[in-house]
Amino acid sequence: EAGVAQSPRYKIIEKRQSVAFWCNPISGHATLYWYQQILGQGPKLLIQFQNNGVVDDSQLPKDRFSAERLKGVDSTLKIQPAKLEDSAVYLCASSPDLLYGTTYEQYFGPGTRLTVT
């Protein structure tokens, strides 16, 4: 079974520039999560999708961050404009359908390391 795929793996941009990250979840997983992991901290949920609908985006800085999951499969997270404090690893995770799953396990991708200079 293929895991969660993310690209790019690394990105360096200057502040005020824009950047986009892509995630392809495990096939058949209805739920997709984007996390921000700042160095030395645990992952923090930014947004959660159930199929192509948003379940939770309470911690997403909506003035600069946006995310979409068209067709309920892969997803894109965008930052525009980026700030220095956005430097972090952005993790995508997926899990089986909440309606039918018997586990809360979230499967994480390798992440995209963003450096804003």
Next chain:
Amino acid sequence: QQQVKQSPQSLIVQKGGISIINCAYENTAFDYFPWYQQFPGKGPALLIAIRPDVSEKKEGRFTISFNKSAKQFSLHIMDSQPGDSATYFCAASNSGGSNYKLTFGKGTLLTVNP
């Protein structure tokens, strides 16, 4: 407000020793407590998880101990090996919510010396 507090921040153990990482939570609605293991350059991977209806769960060398009254849970790694060197995160979620949102601790960097 940090809802899950994890300690220690870092831990050095000799090969064959026992590694112990502790977490405390505040939200009494939490009812699912997983531990994740993360190697450099990789995403976190589920190691073991527990629900509050049991006080202990063991899988191989890894054991979770859970104290509901104290709102604490801990990870014990028996016979620690150099390959266990990684960052460990505790987390908690409320299955009564609509999204099973995980709240993570800040992580513990474990180093197992050969």
